[in-house]
Ligand SMILES: Nc1ncnc2c1ncn2[C@@H]1O[C@H](COP(=O)(O)OP(=O)(O)OP(=O)(O)O)[C@@H](O)[C@H]1O
């Protein structure tokens with residue numbers, strides 16, 4: 001019996017609806033109401049096994065669902081087209097999710113904890129600040145990703161020689177070091193930071209507002225949001241494919257039992273370094289584009305706390321399931337902006353959220369499932 | 378095929394293996410017995426690169442693999458199981474088996490990320506082979522390929538671990554106490570499994586560590602008794618079990 005497409009489509013629509021509602025509402029009460037609806041839907045989905053039906057239906061329609069997701073993303077951007085603030089948040093969510101995908105590849109698959117995500121974002125961002133205007137924007141993004149991967153390579157040796165908590169400490173130290181370096185380096189603007197030229201593509205400058213006539217003007221964030229969502233979508237597809245391949249299996253084996261893996265010829269060190277580099281490249285890519293979106297970089301945006309934000313997105317979302325990262329990033333990025341007075345307490349909020357989720361759903365919002373191999377039912 | 382001479386492993390002051398001499402020929406099933414702590418597992422660990430070798434030599438197919446890293450040992454065609462199962466319990470049965478095939482699988486980005494149709498065809502083919510291999514042990518198990526490993530009973534986990542070591546058609550198979558923690562019925566089934574392995578891979582040499590003498594008696598071609606890291610005696614099971622020193626050291630007779 002063919003599986004119907006509507007449960008998957010409904011899930012996508014509900015997700016997009018919640019995202020739109022969260023971005024559009026302003027009142028504290030309304031924000032909390034949206035959250036309550038989201039939580040209720042999650043509980044209902046679990047109780048009625050609707051979530052599983054949606055997943056089965058999505059699996060049965062591998063072409064339709066990505067189209068629906070893309071359409072919803074575009075629709076969301078169009079809905080917010082005149083709202084600078086909401087679009088900026090959407091860009092931030094998309095790019096933080098992109099960086100979290102990198103961390104998720106490192107931690108969720110290869111088992112390498114990275115508490116310096118923000119530092120690698122910073123490498124990308126400062127690359128955009130220094131090279132922007134001198135190189136085509138696309139090349140700047142690629143260079144940002146490449147330099148972040150290179151910077152991570154510096155840590156490869158110490159990471160391989162240490163294990164568990166000690167490896168995590170090394171990444172923390174690296175993050176602190178990089179931030180201090182940025183603060184004292186005058187060519188990189190010191191504590192004041194640098195301006196970042198906007199993204200341009202074939203004569204189209206993303207930083208210009210899109211003016212149709214006197215009454216119709218779209219925010220300049222519209223093309224950025226589209227670009228960020230497109231990058232996120234493409235990367236998500238690639239990470240998914242990676243998981244469902246021999247590469248994903250090798251990474252899982254290294255994470256679960258490196259000794260057993262070695263007995264069958266798996267080079268654990270090489271796989272961990274590869275995952276670490278690719279993950280950092282994603283962070284660098286996200287950082288470079290985020291810097292172009294905000295037009296400005298400074299050391300405080302790449303602090304330890306920002307690395308923790310990325311880690312909490314990965315834990316909230318469900319370690320090993322990339323689909324959960326987007327809702328988790330929404331919660332972590334948008335909530336503090338919406339709930340005035342929460343800004344100062346945001347780490348407390350994340351801590352509470354992480355504890356709640358781990359308590360109620362130990363696998364995260366969307367826990368990992370068994371690998372679905374291509375070619376197998 | 379395998380020639381071990383003078384193999385010595387020390388852990389600090391403790392000599393776990395003391396100048397061990399051992400040979401195994403293609404197609405032979407060598408039973409390795411000895412009291413607890415006599416160095417049987419240490420021998421496997423030294424052979425497969427998991428503990429450093431303090432002296433002696435290991436040659437496999439004429440190549441010197443003394444102290445080689447686990448990866449190189451695996452690449453030579455030596456596969457093992459672990460005394461305490463080391464399966465990937467959060468992954469599926471299929472995933473576990475495919476780990477055994479790691480060295481034969483393509484890991485390039487193109488095949489894995491973009492040539493998805495080719496990948497799907499390869500996965501289907503591998504799954505068919507895996508099912509066939511599992512069916513040698515248990516037809517019911519072959520039907521559970523997609524299930525998470527932790528859903529399986531103990532006997533089937535052991536079988537999966539043995540199959541994981543077999544998928545790449547190793548030349549030498551090292552089995553470390555496969556009957557540990559099994560009921561007598563399960564042990565009997567395991568003996569049939571070992572016969573099936575021998576029939577299916579006639580050229581593969583097997584070294585079997587086993588405490589259950591009935592298993593050794595029924596499946597081994599030859600056995601070797603270890604005591605305090607030294608070879609106590611070697612020969613057919615009948616000859617070994619008559620040896621007075623073995624009876625004293627191992628079978629607990631005065
Ligand atoms: N990694 C290690 N470090 C220190 N000592 C070890 C190590 N591995 C084994 N030993 C010691 O070496 C001796 C031999 O151990 P081994 O595990 O090889 O025995 P075994 O013959 O496999 O015994 P069993 O039948 O109980 O499995 C024991 O005294 C053990 O405590």
Ligand SMILES: [Mg+2]
Nearest residue numbers: 417418419460
């Ligand atoms: Mg042992």
